[in-house]
Structures are given as C-alpha cells and as structure tokens.
Amino acid sequence: MSDSAYTQMLDLACGAFLLAAVVVLWRRDLAAAVRVFALQGLALAAVAALLGWHEDRWDVLAVAAGIAVLRAWALPLLLRRALSADGAARETQPLVNVAASLLSAAALTLLAYAVSRPLVALNPTPATRALPVGLAVVLIGFFVLVTRRRALSQVVGFLLLDNGITAVAFLATSGVPLIVELGVSFDVLLAVLVLRLLTTRMRAAFGHTDLDDLRELHD
C-alpha cells in the first residue's frame, strides 16, 4: 500500500470513528446507539489494523483483532441483552436537547484540536495528525455521560470515552504494551459487567433505570 493510500484509509477510518460518536449523540433510540457503538468499535479496529499493517507489526494486528471482538461484538452484545431486559428502549429526555448536543459536539471537537496541538507537534505523522479525533471522542463520551439520564446511556457514554482513549493510544504510539492493553480491556469488560449487574439491581430496587431517582443520598 502506498503512503498516500495509507493516509487516506487512516483518515477515513478516523472520520468514521468520530462520526459514530456524533451519531450516538444524535439518536435517542438506545438500540440504535448500541448498533452505532458496535460500528465505532469496527472503525477503531480498522485504525489499529492499518497502523499494524503500515508498521509491519503482527502484534498490533493481533490486538486489532482483539479490539474488534471486544468492542464490536462482546460489549454491544452485553448492552443489547441489558436493553432487552430493560424494556423501555428510548432515552427519556436528555438534559440537553439534540440540536444543542450536536453544537456542543462541534465545539468539543474544536477544543480537542486546540488541546492536541502540542501532541501533534511532537511527532507529526499521518497517525498523530489524527490524534485530535480520539480526544474529541473522549470529550463527546464525557458529554454523553453527564447529560444522559438513563443508566444504559451512561454506560454507552463511558464506553465512547474508553474507545476515544484507545484510539489516542493507537494513533500516538501504536498502542500501549500488550500486557497493559490486556489489563485495560479486561478492566473495561468487567466494568461493563458490573454496571450491567447494577442496572439489574437498580430495576429490582426502583422498578426502572432512570437516574433521576438516584437522589436518596445527599447532604
């Protein structure tokens, strides 16, 4: 593959990655959000695979396969199961409406580009030039986390945040060492399992999973 084709493919994958985060923000249907999240996982795996291909590194290609399994299959599957147990599949009413959310996403992306200028300047390659995309997804994930009121939407926000960080790790350094990557993936999987169990308990205790009802504890 020539260098310009590699750059184009990388930019395409990163664009799909960012677009998926924005679509999650746009759709209020939780099942659609989970589908888009799975597609984002694929885009992330494609970014990793492209980097591994470009640098001729088999270990990175193996990690890319692992990412595809975890983020495009296992995590969405868990979310879908939680969703079908949950019944009501729509985000009730996010704290910020869709138009304002999309404008915020644009602002956050600009912020990500501003913040990551020193990161790109340190080693300007096609991969690090795409770094702001990862940071933008981190910020959008945070935005979803704080503005959504359904337990499962918050989990999706947390996972977007995590996808963004993984993307930054790949674009900056072709991924962290394997043992750390394994530990991180395992932790994320467990965190989602924990959150899934907690939503079950929440439903047992409250009858539904609206986070607005979590207000017994205060000062």
Add this chain to the structure above:
Amino acid sequence: MNPAATTVVLCAPVGVPLITAAAFAGARRLTAWAALVSPAAVLACGVTLAATVTGHGPVATGDRLLRADALTAWMLLVVGAVAALACAASPAHLDRERAAGHTDDRGARQYHMLVHAFLAAMCAAVLAGNLGVLWVAIEATTIVTAFLVGHRRTRASVEAAWKYVVICSAGIALAFLGTVLIYYAARQAGISEGSALDWPTLVAHADRLDPDVTRLGTALIVIGFGAKAGLVPLHAWLPDAHSQAPAPVSALMSGVLLAVSFTAVLRYKVIADAALGPEFTRVLLAAAALLTLALAASVLLGQRDYKRMLAYSSMEHMALIALGGAIGSPLAIAAVLLHIAGHGLAKTVAFTSSGHLLHLRHTTRIGRVRGLLTRAPGLGAAFALAAVALLALPPFSLFASELGIVRAGFAAGMGWPTAVALVLVLVAFAALAARVGHMLLGPPATTAEPVRLGAAAGLPLAAGLLVCAALGVTTWPLTHLLTDAAAIIGGH
C-alpha cells in the same frame, strides 16, 4: 536477598490475598478468622521488604513489573496494618448483619472473597514498578469494591455503587489517557517500548520528556487518580460510597484506598517535577487540596449523618496529604507518609466503631445519638479516642504529621496556602468536635443497662488506637524507612 526470595516476597502480598479469596469462594466451611491470613502475609512481606530496601536499595522481579522501594514498603505496612484491623472486625460485623437478616452465608462468603480481592489489587498497585500495571491495579480496586459498596442491596446502596463505578471509572479513564500521553512522550524521547512505562527508567530520563505533552499528561493524571483519592473535582462518589459500604470496607477504602491512589500521583510527581520543574504539580495539587479542604469543612459544618461526617473528614485529611505533596520537600513528604499511616489507623477505628454504633442505635443520624459514653462506655471511649486522633490532638501521630506539613509549608515559601489550609482545618475541627461531643455526652436516650463491647470487637479498636498513638510518640524502628521513602519522592 537472593532472586528467588525476592520474587516470593514481592508476589506474596498479591498472591496470598488472591488465594484467600479463592479459598473463600471455593470452601463452604471456612472460619471467618482465616481472613487474617492475608493481612498477616502483607505485613510480613512489608517488614521483610523494609529491612531489605533500607539496607540494599530497591528490588524488582518479573521483568520489573513488580518492584519495591522504601515507599512501597511503607505503604505495604500501612495496608497490612489497616487490613488486619478491618479483617479482625469483619466477623463481628457479619455476625450482626446475619442476625439482622441483611446477609446470609452466601453473602458472607462473597463479602470475604471481594475484600481479599480488593486487598490483592491494592497491594498490586503499591508494588507496581510499571505505570501501566499501576493503572490496571487501581481500576481493579473499583471493580471489586463496587459490589462491596452495594453489599446490602438497598436503594441507597445501589445508588452509591452506581455513582461510585461511573465517577471512578470515568476519572480513572482520564488517568489512563494521562498514562498514554506520558508513554508517548517517553517513546518520542527514545526510550524503548518495554521500559517506556517503567517508573525508574522514566525518572532517570524524565528531563528528556517533551514538556508540553508531559504537562497535559500530568494534569490528567492528577484529576484521574485524584478522583480515586477523593480530591475535587471528581469527589462526589466518596461520601455516598463510604456511608453505604459495610463498616470494615469503609475503613479499608478510607484508610488505605484513598492513600494508595494518592501515592500513584506522588510517583508521577517525581517524573513531572524532573520534566517541568516543581511549580506545575505544586499549583495543581495545592489548588485541588485547598478546594477539597474548603468543601469538606463547609459540608462538615452542617452534617447530620455520622458516617458521612467521617467520609468528609477523610476528604479533609486527603486534602492535607495533597497539600503536603504540593509542598514536596523531604520533610513534607515524610509528614505526608506519616499522615497516611495515622489517618488510616484512626479512620479504621472510627469507621469500625461507627459500624457497632449503627448496630446499637439503628440510625446514622447524629441528632438521634446521645450519651454514648454512658450507654456503651467501651464503644464510646473508642469512638471518642478515634475522633481525638482525627482532630490531630496529641499523642496521636496525626498531630506530629500535621505539624510537619505546616512547618514544611512555611519553610518552602508556601505560607499563604498553608495559612488558608490551617484556617479551614480549624473550621473542620470545630464542626467535628461539636458533632462528636453531641453524640458522646448528655443523657442517653434509654435507661437500659450499659452495653458491653466485648473482647472480639474491642481488641481491633484498642490495637489501632495504640499503634496510632505509638507512631505519634516515636517512629522508631521505622524512621529510616520513612526518611528513605521521603527522599524517593521529595529528594529531587
């Protein structure tokens, strides 16, 4: 020490709690006192490592993934001591929960299993020589303690567990982003892939790291691990989780988990100081410390729940520890480490006795507890002494360490932040003293016979208070370890 012995001593603090956890998961009939095996192992390894590293310097094993220096040995001793108290208090706690119908045999086994997995994760965090492993271990503590916080399955405890997992996981994710950026800076500085997250290597080559990237990474690290250490802005989980968790677990979380996360910040501080100069982390940590202190003091003024009161007191003490980190001189760091130990012990006694108190009075409202000293003299005395220790009055070690932090602050030219902190500490002091006085004194609500605490429940409380007081009088035989550990963080 020969390599095989080193490997054993470095792996045992993680391995023995894991084996204990597996034993509790597998064996149906295992006496609750088996829980004391893992704190004993952690303490034994801590003592061995303390003797080794003060004489021969740091030791490492497993491709330097596990490593121990004086700071590690000090933290292992603190974790071991606090865990011994908390595990000794667990059987009494579980018996009461079982009697009240809140848990059964299965719940009790699950409780023990998770507590030991939690211990293993904390020891792994303390022993990690690789910053990636450090991150994985600290995130693992969130996962295992989530179910401990939600152990009772009530509405309030599910709410606390949810907030805990979401806030801490998001915070810790930021810390991971920080780790990735430091790794990126290290790789660009020419450090090989295998050692770019190795702490000693990073410290040795920190002056070659790109300042802008390191600055961004360090800020994310302070916010991220600060979330787990109970520092502003991601502190909101702390009062909820600490008030809902079973008393011995609250003790472990408040006594050591917060401090273990903060030592992660201290490790990064060494790197950031060498790459950027000390000003950057100083400003960050001092701002987090003063904001946390102001928040804790103001909430303490109006607090009506004694478990939440203890939680906010933890935030107050973590803020002081962060202030000591901001000052950063060897004296300040020695005081910080002493403060970690003293706070861990005193807070464990306070939380454990608050668990007994909850059982006795069935309420966590301060206003509904009166005359504790007359109603339950032993418990009242333990709670009173723990409060005296937390108020940093002599002879307890928090007096010496707070004095040390203040002296170091004025000596290092941080007079203003230290003076502001002192005023806020006085406010918190007054609030805490008034609340505890209300609970201890006055006529008891009922005229029933005084309740005896009993030896099994009383011994851990007495032991914790004694050790805390002993540390306040003299740090011998640990003085050498303490100065070595302070030199590792504050000597650059």
